[in-house]
Amino acid sequence: MSKQRVYVPLDSAAVALGADDVVDAILAEAHSRKVEIEIVRNGSRGMHWLEPFVEVEVDGKRLGFGPIEAADVSSMFDADFLNGGTHEKSVGFVDDHPFMADQQRLTFARCGQTDPLSFEDYIANGGVEGARKASGKSQEEIVTEIKTSGLRGRGGAGFPAGIKWDTVQGASGDQKYIVCNADEGDSGTFADRMIMEGDPLLLIEGMVIAGLGVGATKGYIYLRSEYPIAGRILNEAIEVAKANNLLGDDVLGSGKAFELSVFIGAGAYICGEETSLLESLEGKRGLVRAKPPLPALEGLFGKPTLVHNVLSLCAVPWILANGGDAYAQYGQGRSKGTLAFQFAGNIKQGGLFETAFGVKLGDLINKYGGGTRSGRAFKAVQIGGPLGAYLPEAMLELPMDYEVMAQNGAGVGHGGIVVFDDTADLMAQARYAFEFCAEESCGKCTPCRVGAVRGEEVIDKLAAGTNYDENMVLLEDLCELMVDGSLCAMGGMTPIPVTSALKHFPDDFAPRHVREAAE
Amino acid sequence: MLDLDASLGERLGMEKIIEEALSGHVGETGGLITGLRHVQERCGFVPGETVRIAAELFNISQAEVRGVISFYADFRDAKPGQHHVRLCVAEACQSVGARAIEADLQDRFAVKMGETDAAEFITIEPVYCLGLCSCAPAAEVDGKLIARVDGQRIADEVSS
Structure with a gap:
């Protein structure tokens, strides 16, 4: 019989709440009880109020326990948690949890479920399908798929991705680049971090497809220095991708090359602005460039460059695997697909909730987020980061939709939702x-x-x-x-x-x- | 005389370290920034000599190097205290008391935000988001991330 697997997230939020201590305690307890186990450091499910969230597999289903402290571990073994024994910290089957069951996870489908650095896990759970399909398509066919999907830039601006791809694809240049904007500096957002830590191969696959689509052979992930764990995981994932031919001179036998590296920023919020980011990536001060010229035509080192947010690129493998039409079935109006909403600040159930556009702001905060963490009255919510609007309770009926939010003087931004109670000024x-x-x-x-x-x-x-x-x-x-x-x-x-x-x-x-x- | 020689030796040693930290990144994409980070990792800060050495190695003006160092918040021009605390002061952390923690830390350690105390025991700096907004407030103490933090927890961490 294979060793029982115990999942404890490596996600920064889990680690910041003591996950590493929990791992040590589990290993020590298993050793003293002579129980053979294997620890898997998975990504986070996004239920951060339950972190560190420990999972085991029972009858093919994942059972969760949280929030776990090192002090809980001995009693968990006493309760035979490895075989599904009941414990006061048990939250039941993870997929049946109301917070998980109501989500539509396209981008975060694997996050928390798999070992982020296992290519086997990745393929067994739908990975590489998008890149395989893309490798058999022409550049124009790939770009058309993105256009059909209605995907818009997830970094905040919401610019139609297909138009950007089309521009870079049509631009002439001896070298083109894919640059991933992973300078996630908005307070209230952590979705980029979570996916880079929890399913890094997805981002790599998205960038590979982008390279095939626009004819770029080099990519950079511009990562903020505040995310050291994400940096380590991404670099390891790049090695895994190289070893499995997802990166290299002949991507998946397509005859096309794509190489990728991680660049670490140095603490400047402005570098999340695409032209500032490009200046920084060239080793300079992150001064904003005037547009035009668009980075799509004259970007990194003056070459045609596709600059996209992490989540825009992470939506791409699903779109290629299932078709742009299928993606466009989610959402409403001109807001197609899903968005990873991030519950932050003074909220009871902080975490990540991915669902289609159109969901009511109030449902996110109250139904799924559980209202304020302090238990005091709600006062305001800031959506979309430090440049986003503060909205009162009366506006919680609004659906999350780019156009509706814009008509109301607000924006969806990167999906960050920061709640304030009545003590806020x-x-x-x-x-x-x-x-x-x-x-x-x-x-x-x-x-x-x-x-x-x-x-x-x-x-x-x-x-x-x-x-x-x-x-x-x-x-x-x-x-x-x-x-x-x-x-x-x-x-x-x-x-x-x-x-x-x-x-x-x-x-x-x-x-x-x-x-x-x-x- | 002896002291002078010792400090010269120290300086030459420092120059060598800076040169080593930078030279591997010449010609790399964004190499100056990566190189400067390595200098800081080796020295604890970016010493003044770095400006001249980097300008020579990267074949750019000293003004450009100085410009890059001063632009990015990560680069320090002085050694931090024995303990280095970065407290998140952005909105999500504000909504659950980051401002009170800031005041608490300044009181507790008799040090202003962004500064090192007189005994060089602790440096406290603001950081604008550690990506732990779902379990705010957050801080990083000597490289270790701590969520749902308070002043006492930070004090315990630096005194342990």
């Missing part, structure tokens, strides 16, 4: 938006560089009640100028959290002495 959050912009602005354009600092000053004056009405006019004027005059989204979108906070939570913007008197 939205004027402080608005000030922070400027503070963050001042900290992270690349400094190239004046509206962003100077505007951010002026914004902090104006909000401080509002709080102090200094020339209140004049400064309120100034704030609105400043926001308008930053939107219209900034070179990129950093300066251009910083006013969104500010103006949304002002619009939906005007009471928070009263001068400090007025607010204190009211309390």
